Amino acid sequence: MKTAINNVSLMQHYPSIDFVIIGVNSAKTLKRCIESIRQCDYPPEKIRVIYADGGSTDHSVQIAGSIENVTVLELHPLHPTPGIGRNAGWRSGTSPFVQFLDSDTILDQQWPQLAIRAMNDPQTGAVRGYRREMHPEQSFYNWLGDLEWNTRPGECDSFGGDVLIRRTALEQSGGYDEELVGGEDPELSWRITQDGWKILMLDALMTRHDLAMLKTSQYLRRSYRSGYGFAAVQSRVGPTGSSFWKNEQRRILIKGGGFILFFMLCLPAAVLLNAIQTTLFCLVSLSAGTVLLLFPRLFKVRKFMTEHHLDRENAKKYAWHCSLVVLPQLFGIMRFYVGRFFNKPLQNKRNKLQTGLSTPTP
Known part of the structure; x- marks a missing residue:
C-alpha cells in the first residue's frame, strides 16, 4: 500500500x-x-x-x-x-x-x-x-x-x-x-x-x-519525396559546412546518377556505331551501370542479417531495396534543384493527403 x-x-x-x-x-x-x-x-x-x-x-x-x-x-x-x-x-x-x-x-x-x-x-x-x-x-x-x-x-x-x-x-x-x-x-x-x-x-x-x-506507386512516391527531402535539407545546412545528410545525397547521386548516365550512353552509340559495336558497347555500359547501382549493398546481406536480426531471405530483400531505392530518390533530388531554379518548389495538395488503414475496419 x-x-x-x-x-x-x-x-x-x-x-x-x-x-x-x-x-x-x-x-x-x-x-x-x-x-x-x-x-x-x-x-x-x-x-x-x-x-x-x-x-x-x-x-x-x-x-x-x-x-x-x-x-x-x-x-x-x-x-x-x-x-x-x-x-x-x-x-x-x-x-x-x-x-x-x-x-x-x-x-x-x-x-x-x-x-x-x-x-x-x-x-x-x-x-x-x-x-x-x-x-x-x-x-x-x-x-x-x-x-x-x-x-x-x-x-x-x-x-x-x-x-x-x-x-x-x-x-x-x-x-x-x-x-x-x-x-x-x-x-x-x-x-x-x-x-x-x-x-x-x-x-x-x-x-x-x-x-x-x-502499393508500389505509394512506395515510389514516398521514395521520391525522401530524395527531395535529402536535397532540401542539405541545401539549408550545407552552407554552414555541416555534413548532415551530405553522404546520403552523394550516394544517391553517384549510384543512381551513374546508372542513368551509363544507360544514356547507349543512345549516341546507336547512332555512331554499327549494330555489333552498339550491342557490345551497350552490354558493357549497362553492366557497369548495374554494378555501380547494386554494389556494395547486395554484398552486405550478412551485415544486414546481423544488424537487423534478419534471416537470409529477408536480408536479401532489404539489400535489393537499398540498392534500387536510389532511383526514385534521384528523381526527387532532381525535382528539388529544378524547382529551386524555376522557383517552383514541391508543394502538398490537401485533397491528396490522407491517412489510411492496412486492414479494413470491421
Missing part, C-alpha cells in the same frame, strides 16, 4: 505535456490516436491534447471536437506541411514538454513516463523511442517501414515525427521549417543539436503506426 501511495505522489509531480497531433483527412485513424493519449499511464490533469488540422475535407475536425478536452486548431493553408501544423500546435500550448504525434499513430501507455524521466538531464532536448508498424505482414513496404523507422538506443543525431521535445529547445530553435514537405524533422533535429541539446533514443516502445503502404 505504501509503495502505491508513493507512486501516486511521484505521478503528481510530473510536469504537464502538450500532446500535439497533426493530420489532414485523418478520420480513419484520428480517434484511436487521441484515445491512446487519454489512456496512457500519466496524470490526466497533466495532459493537454491539441489537434492541428491542415484543412481536412473529411470529418477529422468533427471527430476531434467531439472528444472532451481536445483543443482543435483549424488551419487552412493552401499547401499544408507538417511544420505548419506542428508549429501551430506547440505555440498554442504552455507545457514545458511537447509530444508530437502523427494522426496515424497509437501512443504506448508507458511512453510519457519513460520519456519524462529521460528528460531529467537538463542537456537533453528531445527524446524518441521505437515506432513499430502494426501490420508489417500486410505488405513488403509496411515491413520496410518497421525496419527503418528506428535506430540504436543512445544519443543520436535526429528524430522523426513522433518525439518528445523540451519547449525551451523549440523556442530556442524557432520550431519547424514550414516550407519543407519532407525532411522537416531531421532538419529541426540538426538545429536543436547545433544549439547544444542532446537527442536520445530510448530502448522503449513509443508508438505503433500504420504506414498503410500497400
Whole structure:
C-alpha cells in the first residue's frame, strides 16, 4: 500500500505535456490516436491534447471536437506541411514538454513516463523511442517501414515525427521549417543539436503506426519525396559546412546518377556505331551501370542479417531495396534543384493527403 501511495505522489509531480497531433483527412485513424493519449499511464490533469488540422475535407475536425478536452486548431493553408501544423500546435500550448504525434499513430501507455524521466538531464532536448508498424505482414513496404523507422538506443543525431521535445529547445530553435514537405524533422533535429541539446533514443516502445503502404506507386512516391527531402535539407545546412545528410545525397547521386548516365550512353552509340559495336558497347555500359547501382549493398546481406536480426531471405530483400531505392530518390533530388531554379518548389495538395488503414475496419 505504501509503495502505491508513493507512486501516486511521484505521478503528481510530473510536469504537464502538450500532446500535439497533426493530420489532414485523418478520420480513419484520428480517434484511436487521441484515445491512446487519454489512456496512457500519466496524470490526466497533466495532459493537454491539441489537434492541428491542415484543412481536412473529411470529418477529422468533427471527430476531434467531439472528444472532451481536445483543443482543435483549424488551419487552412493552401499547401499544408507538417511544420505548419506542428508549429501551430506547440505555440498554442504552455507545457514545458511537447509530444508530437502523427494522426496515424497509437501512443504506448508507458511512453510519457519513460520519456519524462529521460528528460531529467537538463542537456537533453528531445527524446524518441521505437515506432513499430502494426501490420508489417500486410505488405513488403509496411515491413520496410518497421525496419527503418528506428535506430540504436543512445544519443543520436535526429528524430522523426513522433518525439518528445523540451519547449525551451523549440523556442530556442524557432520550431519547424514550414516550407519543407519532407525532411522537416531531421532538419529541426540538426538545429536543436547545433544549439547544444542532446537527442536520445530510448530502448522503449513509443508508438505503433500504420504506414498503410500497400502499393508500389505509394512506395515510389514516398521514395521520391525522401530524395527531395535529402536535397532540401542539405541545401539549408550545407552552407554552414555541416555534413548532415551530405553522404546520403552523394550516394544517391553517384549510384543512381551513374546508372542513368551509363544507360544514356547507349543512345549516341546507336547512332555512331554499327549494330555489333552498339550491342557490345551497350552490354558493357549497362553492366557497369548495374554494378555501380547494386554494389556494395547486395554484398552486405550478412551485415544486414546481423544488424537487423534478419534471416537470409529477408536480408536479401532489404539489400535489393537499398540498392534500387536510389532511383526514385534521384528523381526527387532532381525535382528539388529544378524547382529551386524555376522557383517552383514541391508543394502538398490537401485533397491528396490522407491517412489510411492496412486492414479494413470491421
